[in-house]
Amino acid sequence: MNDAGLESVLEELRRSRGLDLSAYRRPTLSRRLASRMAALRLTDPGEYLRRLQSDLQECVRLLEIIIIKVSSFFRDPMVFEFLAKHILPQIISQHRRRGSRQIRVWSAGCASGEEAYSAAILLVQALEAEECPLHPYICATDISDEALETAKIGEYPRERFNTTQLGILERFFRAVPAGFAISRHIQEVVHFSRDDLTSGHSRAPADSVYGSFDLVLCRNVLIYFDLELQDRVVHRLYSALNPGGYLVLGSSEALPPAMAPRFLVVDRASRIFQKPA
Numbered sequence: 001m002n003d004a005g006l007e008s009v010l011e012e013l014r015r016s017r018g019l020d021l022s023a024y025r026r027p028t029l030s031r032r033l034a035s036r037m038a039a040l041r042l043t044d045p046g047e048y049l050r051r052l053q054s055d056l057q058e059c060v061r062l063l064e065i066i067i068i069k070v071s072s073f074f075r076d077p078m079v080f081e082f083l084a085k086h087i088l089p090q091i092i093s094q095h096r097r098r099g100s101r102q103i104r105v106w107s108a109g110c111a112s113g114e115e116a117y118s119a120a121i122l123l124v125q126a127l128e129a130e131e132c133p134l135h136p137y138i139c140a141t142d143i144s145d146e147a148l149e150t151a152k153i154g155e156y157p158r159e160r161f162n163t164t165q166l167g168i169l170e171r172f173f174r175a176v177p178a179g180f181a182i183s184r185h186i187q188e189v190v191h192f193s194r195d196d197l198t199s200g201h202s203r204a205p206a207d208s209v210y211g212s213f214d215l216v217l218c219r220n221v222l223i224y225f226d227l228e229l230q231d232r233v234v235h236r237l238y239s240a241l242n243p244g245g246y247l248v249l250g251s252s253e254a255l256p257p258a259m260a261p262r263f264l265v266v267d268r269a270s271r272i273f274q275k276p277a
Contacts, residue, residue: 002045004045005033005045005046005048005049006026006029006030006033006045008045008046008049009033009045009048009049009052009062010022010029012049012052012053012059013052013059013062013063016052016053016059020198021066024066024224024225024226024229025224025225025226028066028224029066032062032065032066033048033062033065033066035065036048036061036062036065060145060146063143063144064144064146064147071111071112071114071115071160072114072159072160072161072162072163073114073117073118073156073160073161073163073164074118074163074164074165074168075114075115075118075163075219076219076251076270077163078269078270079248079251079270079271079272080118080122082267082270082272083119083122083215083248083272084122084125084126086266086267087215087246087266087272088122088123088126088215089126089130091103091214091215091246092126092127092130092132092134094214094244095132095134095214096132100134101134101135102134102135102136102137103123103127103134103135103136103137103214104137104139104211104212104213104214104215105119105120105123105136105137105138105139105213105214105215105216105217106138106139106140106141106205106213106215106216106217106237106240107119107138107139107140107141107190107217108141108195108197108216108217108218108221108237109141109142109143109197109218109219109220109221110140110141110142110147110148110151110192111142111144111147111151112147112150112151112156113140113147113148113150113151113152113154113182113190113192114156114160115140115217115219116138116140116151116190116192116217117154117182117186117187117190119138119215119217120136120138120186120189120190121168121172121186123136123138123189124136124185124186124189136189137189137191138189138190138191139191139193139205139213140190140191140192140193141192141193141194141195141197141205142192142194142195143194143195143196143197145194148192148193148194151190151192152192154181154182154187155176155178155179155180155181155182156178156179156180156181156182157178157179158179158180160179161173161179161180171183172186193205197218197221197233197236198225198229198232198233212240212241212242212245213240213241213242213245214241214242214245214246215245215246215247215248216237216240216241216245216246216247216248217248218233218237218247218248218249218250219248219249219250219251219253219271220250220251220252220253221233221250222234222249222250222253222256223250223252223253227256227257230256231256231258231259234247234255234256234259235259238259238262238263238275241275242275243275243276243277244274244275244276244277245274245275246266246272246273246274246275247263247272247273247274247275248270248271248272248273249271249273250271251271253271254271255273262275262276263275263276264276
């Protein structure tokens, strides 16, 4: 895919969907677009652009290729173990001291919902262990409408549970023909909505019932962005955190240099950082 063809496609996505992908890494965009064109057996960028303009669903298909959603329940088990043993008890303790009624978590770039449901399960378990009556609220957002629809249904194939403990599987899921479905009481904790992390229109998702968050999970999202956009996105996440709140990034990600001094390092191996209180 030549530069001119790529720019024409990006402009069409901006015009038709209001999505600005200009700060996404060019080599990645070019490879993904070439892959989509190959699937359609097209070699002319102009012909693909006309397809994009005439087929309302092609934008959706292209975005699914550009923003690959690879996830599973409790992906990177050591991260979730650290959250369960150290972070969630700290958050519960903070709320008890403040007399709060709700713990709020944002799963930003939630893909098809596995991360958000995993966080919900851990939070429900932690509240039960602490015999704490606080209400858990998980706001889960993504740019992909298709991924969000999958998340709302809450049914997943068996291979998504390779790192899920048997006891959790038995308690929080039920068997269905395709694999397993999340239990109703966990589904009710998680609220899915569409949000473009790069838009910068607000510090928190529009459907998050306002308020700041105690924990933000934004894992394997920043890798798609250049440094300038990473900085803007992390600044938004920082603004959405309560003082003393925690941010979790993906295992191959780091805080952009401009934002790193504003966070405390809680666990570098797990990519967990804290906004100073």
